[in-house]
Structures are given as structure tokens and as C-alpha cells.
Amino acid sequence: MSNAPPREREAIDTYDPAAVESKWRDRWRERGTNHTDLHGAARPFYSLMMFPYPSAEGLHVGNLFAFTGADIYGRFQRMQGKNVFEPLGYDAFGIHSENYALKVGEHPAQLIPKNIANFRRQLERAGLMVDWRYSLSTTDPAYYKWTQWVFLQLFRRGLAYRKKSAVNWCPNDKTVLANEQVIAGACERCGALVEQRFLEQWFFRISDYAPRLLKNLDTLDWSESTKTAQRNWIGRSEGAEIAFEVEAAWDRHTRLTPIPGSAAAKQWQAGQAPGASMDSRIRVFTTRPDTIYGATYMVLAPEHPLVDVITTADQRAAVDSYCRQAMRQDLVTRRTSREKTGVFTGAHAINPATKQPIPIWIADYVLMEYGTGAIMGVPGHDERDFEFATQFGIPIVRVVAASAAEAGAALDEAFVDDADGVLVNSGPFDALPVSEAKRRIVDMLAAAGAARAVEIYRLHDWCISRQRYWGPPIPIIYCDRCGPVPVPEDQLPVLLPEIEDFKPDDSGVSPLARHESWYRAPCPKCAGPARRETDVSDTFLDSAWYFLRYPSVGRDDVPFDTELTSKWLPVDSYIGGNEHAVLHMLYSRFITMVLSDAGAIGFEEPFTRFRAHGMIVREGAKMSKSRGNVVIPDRFIEEWGADTFRTYLMFLGPFEEGGDFRDSGISGVRRFLDRLWASVGELSGEGAPDTLVMRKLHQTIRKVGEDVQRLSYNTAIAAMMEYVNTLRRGERTPHRAEVEPLVALVAPFAPHVAEELWERLGREGSVFDAGWPEFDAGLAAEDRIELAVQVNGKTRGRVQIAPDAGQDLALSAALAEPGVAKFVTGEPRKVIFVPGRLLNIVV
């Protein structure tokens, strides 16, 4: 029987993925194979993947790439004996759903459940080890009740506040636009130029947490690129805050005429000089205090509160017009337009170092939201200032040079090097190196009460208000008597009403503001008539705590069960896209820190280990609907099977870098599974397994284990392919001991077919409960190894020697090779021996 050529028997029982996969989907469901006993788990392992937005188009191949990568890691951990919890839910609120709903004219509350059902079907077909009992959707009142609860925790701790802030406004559509809806300064829908509008909005004080968010990064096992992105986003800068006096302001105060109604005007009317009760000095932030002798002007942001105070009567009209225009520009244009514009205020400030008056300008290249909203202009040593000064004829003074000899050299561009310059034209500080001058100048100014060393952060507070419909209402009630009052926790959730006209309109507020019956509510404090907040919260708030909820899904009385939370969190492994490296990951860390400070949870970092996966392109080009080159997972799964599709996705490139989906490549993976299938069909249990095959097997067990642990899935698959090739080389009948462990190795990648083969091997129970194959170093050891022999660094031959052979033995073996010997004339000058690798003879 073993004489019959094995190939001929394949026809009897060929691999039929559709049948195998549907069989095992049912089995897993019936047997609860993917269920995790959350309370009873002895070795909990929380394997998290980023939950998707359930679009109408269905699951994207990028989603599936990410999920499969996370699933393989989770299944691998399970086979290592961990109790793995792998939940998955839906991030279903937000502008995507809302815009799509508007486009097709169907209510999102109807659309989303359909999309979720479709996603669920696709996800189950993909063979994910998800415990669906703990799924969630952010749109479910049972979930967003607790999103609102999270808001209240921040409110209670003084971390949520209201302030006026700019939004993008389309004057044609009369609606608020998200930044992504503004293309080159115009509305993406109608093309009208977008303007800024100022609305009262809710903010979270994430900037208070900037130092901690930055410092903790050092303790996290995350992809380095993700940590770098967060560091840059938090953007710590060291420097100094320097105060500039406005020149002789009150001797000549007749020139200063504050805008009617401004704080300055009120003081004015009360008979006070503004300087008397309010610090009218202008504070700037700089990272280059060493260049202060070169500060020849000053700039305020158009929104700066002192603009009203200092502008002189003759400049008033020009300043007003400039500021109005600057503030009307949309946020995107203002940030991208490179041309320098500005207007002189008519006022001067005193440079605290030179004691000279310098003009105060207003320009939109200075941003109110960074630093103090004012800068000292040092055209000699800052590119932007150089450009501005050149344009407006402001003097350019060199105060740093490569050497003292260059003190008089003219500048034809800004000299920004702060590493190895020395100071010039800087009075007592001349000839000091920049780094020392920074310290000494700050000390000098500080002694005069005009400066202090500070560190500032780029990170802004998080605006969570959205003037939209499809989100959780912010749980606040405005009462004329009591002000903003939080909705009491026992009245949560504040349900989002299912209104028909959810289209944004020209009111500048959420569509909810048109529904009086909804927003009228009694004040929780005084029971008087009051009005609900009609804005909803940012989707990023929904996703900033979802991982805390999964284990407690089903609990109505608490956001998260204390015992389960301390048992399962923080998350052991988080895998997701780098596009969320900053916002989602930073917000999640922030919310976790706040809840930790509030005593609600016992840890302050949510994700112990994070790995960012790469992106998939197709045939070398980015996938997009307009190109029509999007991979539709359903079609490939239909044709090739989910196991083949999963394995191919993991094979086409390094998981953390992504890769190129080539339709022609998938057949190779399928052939691999076919050959695996055939090997199980042909098994022979007789005799002893082949020593060389078993050696290769154990080498493969080791390699696959190591590779999966570091998410090097493509090389793990390559190793298994190599082993199958070894197994089937020549017309031999594989031995059961050679094949069985391979089925287990393949299981995380191709779970359905692995289960089927495991059963066909006569094994009881799921392969995922069978444990990872044991690695035997003795069986894996080579008895002869190949040593490369080089002469002067060029490979000239190879010799077979015992693995523990020493240099002398290796050298004599090498010299016995004619191909080597002919290059070695006389005594070698030097011999380099790397055991197990090579021998280099230098002549």
C-alpha cells in the first residue's frame, strides 16, 4: 500500500475550503471554542485589535489584514497556555456614518445595524477567535451611557471646560465642517471658501497631562515609530518666557484708544490706566533667548487680547481690517499659506536687553494657540522672521556667527544653527557659545524680573464638541440660574432622539437644537426651566475607553466591573494602524490616566504592548474606490477560502510594514495548504520518522515560534513552506510524527483547515487547546555543519565539519579544499574563525 504513488490518492479527498470552513464555524459556535471564561481564567491574556467603523461597503482588506495579524498572535498565545480574550466591537458613531446616511437618504439608526450585521458575517467568515458575547457598538445606549459617564468624571475633576473656539464654517451650505471636509480652503461639497466661526465648545484639559503623557512613553513596549509620533505631537520645547514693556505707554496714552467694550476700555472708563491694574507687558515664548539682542520687532497673533490695548488711533482702521480678515480665513488656509502678511500697530516695545524701542506688529504667522501668542522677531536667526523683516523693511541684525571674526558679515538668509555658534553684537555676551549664552541671558533677564525659563508643549486641549447629530449627547443642562449643570449619573443615558431631519443647517449648532421637545429639560439643581447641551461628543471619546468596557459588556450598573478590570487590564497586546498612533492612542492614555487619578481603575497606561501594522497596497498602487482596485475580501474568500486568504495576507510582506497584494501570489499559499492536506491524507504510522526530517521539523518549530512572537509572520510561513517541501521531497510517505506538529504550527494562520486535519489525525478536542508543539533542541541539532571559507574576505569554498570543531580542525579542512588552497600561498597572516559560520584566511 505504501508502494502506491501517493499523488494518485489525492483525488479521493481533495481539500474543499468552503466545506471545511463552514463545518468549523458551526463547530466553534456549538462548542463555544472561542469563549473565554473571564472569571475563571488562570492566565489571562487580553489581545486587542482596533475596532472598525462599520461602513456600508463592508469590511476592507486593510481591516482584515490587521485583524488577522492580531488573531494569529492571540491564537498563538492561547496555544502557549494563556486564557486569551479577543473581543471585537464597532465604532459606529461619527461623521462618516452621518454623511453616508445623508447621501443615501436613510437614517443612520437604520443603516448601522445593517452594516454591523454584514460586518459580523464577514468577520466570522474570516475565522477570528472573537468571543462575540462581549461585542459592543458605541451607538448602543448601554455603551454611550458610560461614555457620558466618562465625560462627567472629567467635568467633576475640572478637566472639562467651555471656551470659544474656531470652527470651519461653510457660508454656502451654512454648516460646520470637519477639517477633513475642507479641501484647499474650500468646502468639499460646494467649493465655497470656508470661514472661521467662533462657537462655545467643550474642551478636555489634556494639556495638563502633557508632561506625564510624555514621560510614561519611556516605560511602554510600543512600536518605536508610534512613540516618536506621540513625542512629536506632545512637542515639548525648552526655552524662556520674556516680558517686553510697551514703550512709555501712559505718558503718551492719548494715542492709545482701546476698542469700546473691551476689558481695557472698561478700565479706561473707570479712570485707570490699563497698566495700573493689568499687566500690559507683552510676554513672548522663545527657544532662543540667546538671540535677544537681535530682536528688532515683535509680533502679536491677530487674536491676541492686547491688540485692542496697544493699537494707536492712526493704525486702528488698518489693524481692525487685518485682524478681521485673518480671523475670517479658515483654519486650513491659514496654516498652509506661506506668504507673510502683517500690519503695524503703531506701538513700540522695549527690548529688555538693548533697551531700544522696537515696533509691534500683528501677523497671522504667529498663532494664538502656541506659546503666548506673541513672539520677538529675530530676523537674523529665524527663517520666518527673516522673510517677514525683508518684506516689511525691518532691520536685520546678526547676533550669532560661526566665529567672532564674522561679526560684521551680512546675512543673506537666516543663520539658524544653534549648535556651534558664538554670540556677536550682544554686548557683554559677545563670544559666548550659544548654549551658554542661553543660560546667562535668561539669568540676567530673570534678575530684572523680565524672564523665566519655561518648557511648553505643543499639545492643545482636546475639543470634544461636535455640532452634529450622530454622536452621544454631551450630558450637560444649561440653567439660567445655575449655569451648566451636569446630568446626574442616575439619569444617564441622555438618549439621542431618533429625529428625521438630522441634516446640519445654518443655525451653527447641532440639528438637535431644532428639537425643543428634546432639549427642554428641568434643571437638575433647581428644577427650573433649562436647556440641554445640543452638541454631541467627538467619536474619539467613544474609542478612548472601549477596551475598558469589553470585559464588562452586559453590566448595566457599572461602567466596568472592578474585579474583571483588574484581572484583564491593562491590555497585553494591542495591534492597530499607525494612522491612530497619535489621536486615538493619546486620548486613550489620557482618559485612562484620568480614571486612574479618579480611583476608578488601578493603572494609568492602557496598553502594555502595542505594535503598528503596515498598509496593504495592490499591484504597487494605493487602493481606492476611484481607482477601482480595492480588494473585496468576500470575493477572494469565496474563490480561495478564508484560510488561504488569511495566510496570504500574512505572507505578502512583513506585518509591521505591510505589502503589495498581487492577485497572482495567492495561488502559492493555496498550494502550500493543498500539500499539507495531502500529507495528512497519505500518512503512514509505521516505522520510525526520518531523522533528517525530524531535525528540520524541530528547527521549524523553533523558528515559527520565534517569528510569531515578533510578528514576523511572512518568514514564519516561509519556514513552514520549506518544511513541507522537505517533508514531501522524493516519493516518500510522511510519518505521522513528522506531520502532526506542523498542523499545530499552521493553526494560528489557517485555523479551519488545521482543526479539520487535527480531527483527521484522530485527535480529540480543538487544536487550539492542544498546546504549541514542544521544541527539542537535541533533535534539532545538526551533526555536521557547513562552514564558509573565505580568503581575504572572498568566499572560496565551504567545508562540512562537526559543530563543535575548533579553529585548527576547520583550518586544515579548509586547506584540504583545492578551491581554497590555490588562493593560499605560504603562511596565512591571520585567521578569523567564527564558529558555526565561517573561516576567513587572510594572506
Added chain:
RNA sequence: GCGAAAGUGGCGGAACUGGUAGACGCGCAGGACUUAGGAUCCUGUGGGGCAACCCGUCCGGGUUCGAGUCCCGGCUUUCGCACCA
């Protein structure tokens, strides 16, 4: 402009800490089995040369016995942030 990453056969990609460049797969070529094969199996496959050999990891330098890997300079591509003082 700033930040991050990457440039290796016809193609996707291997090479973990400097140590046999091109694993694995696609494609291609030849062969076997076949009425047939786009199925399966076997063999070959970086370039040049009859060969000994020579040349090869974006380009130019350098360090080293030895460089795809490290250092310096340049080019190209992708991604992120974009007037952050």
C-alpha cells in the same frame, strides 16, 4: 520646511546582534505523467564568461580580515506634521 521609514533578481520579499546576498512565494524555462492540461510532480532560474573566474544589495567616499547591515556626503520614494517661535 520639519519628523519617521525605506531603496536588494522580471515581481512580492529573506538575510534577528557586521560573517556563505537572493530563503519562501509568484513568474519564466525545460522535463515527467497525460487524449488534453491553465491540474499535479521533478529540475533549473541575479548578470557576464566555454571555463578558471569576474561583477553584483540607489550613487560616491570611509571604517573593518569581512559591509545589504556601521559612519560621512548625495539622490529617489512613501508616510506623518505642516508658519509650533
